[in-house]
Amino acid sequence: GAGVSQSPSNKVTEKGKDVELRCDPISGHTALYWYRQRLGQGLEFLIYFQGNSAPDKSGLPSDRFSAERTGESVSTLTIQRTQQEDSAVYLCASSSWTSEQFFGPGTRLTVL
Amino acid sequence: GEDVEQSLFLSVREGDSSVINCTYTDSSSTYLYWYKQEPGAGLQLLTYIFSNMDMKQDQRLTVLLNKKDKHLSLRIADTQTGDSAIYFCAESHQGTTDSWGKLQFGAGTQVVVTP
Numbered sequence: 617g618a619g620v621s622q623s624p625s626n627k628v629t630e631k632g633k634d635v636e637l638r639c640d641p642i643s644g645h646t647a648l649y650w651y652r653q654r655l656g657q658g659l660e661f662l663i664y665f666q667g668n669s670a671p672d673k674s675g676l677p678s679d680r681f682s683a684e685r686t687g688e689s690v691s692t693l694t695i696q697r698t699q700q701e702d703s704a705v706y707l708c709a710s711s712s713w714t715s716e717q718f719f720g721p722g723t724r725l726t727v728l
Numbered sequence: 729g730e731d732v733e734q735s736l737f738l739s740v741r742e743g744d745s746s747v748i749n750c751t752y753t754d755s756s757s758t759y760l761y762w763y764k765q766e767p768g769a770g771l772q773l774l775t776y777i778f779s780n781m782d783m784k785q786d787q788r789l790t791v792l793l794n795k796k797d798k799h800l801s802l803r804i805a806d807t808q809t810g811d812s813a814i815y816f817c818a819e820s821h822q823g824t825t826d827s828w829g830k831l832q833f834g835a836g837t838q839v840v841v842t843p
Binding site for chain 2: 649651657658659660661664672675707711715716717718719720721722
């Protein structure tokens, strides 16, 4: 596609439920990033995939958060046993080795 | 750990120049960026500068980098109402074989342009 796409655009869930967020990067981009933006705050880095290298998981806030990426394509961010503090916009970005990061529109997650 | 700080709010009159400031702590930063976020829109890269540069100009935008003081600024000339948005400063450092690296963002500066 022309840009980074994410689904769903909005997700409302109950506390304690698991959620999966999806990111489709720009075709050919080897790097994929997940960030979180809480209301009124900047973006926090969560996890980074680069080609076949081991992902950089240093930003994941707890073991309830995990992410997978199949090759150089789709990535899924999973949050288990959601808490209210997980409410945020989750943004995905992708880049090539020579380019800046291009961001998707984000998934707004609301945990009730 | 690394930290990026910005002032939270800036009000400017239409036609004036805006200056948004940012400080960072990571001396190994390779790239420094300015992103723009408008309500309901995605995050848009405005401009970036390599850490070995002092200045970069792109139309109405001028980026100044003081590496010694770890201070970055964005000047918008002839500010328009369409420039009203949140502006984020960010930094990254590139590894030897990977991409430009994960971004460390500031909290954002809300710029309000008044007629």
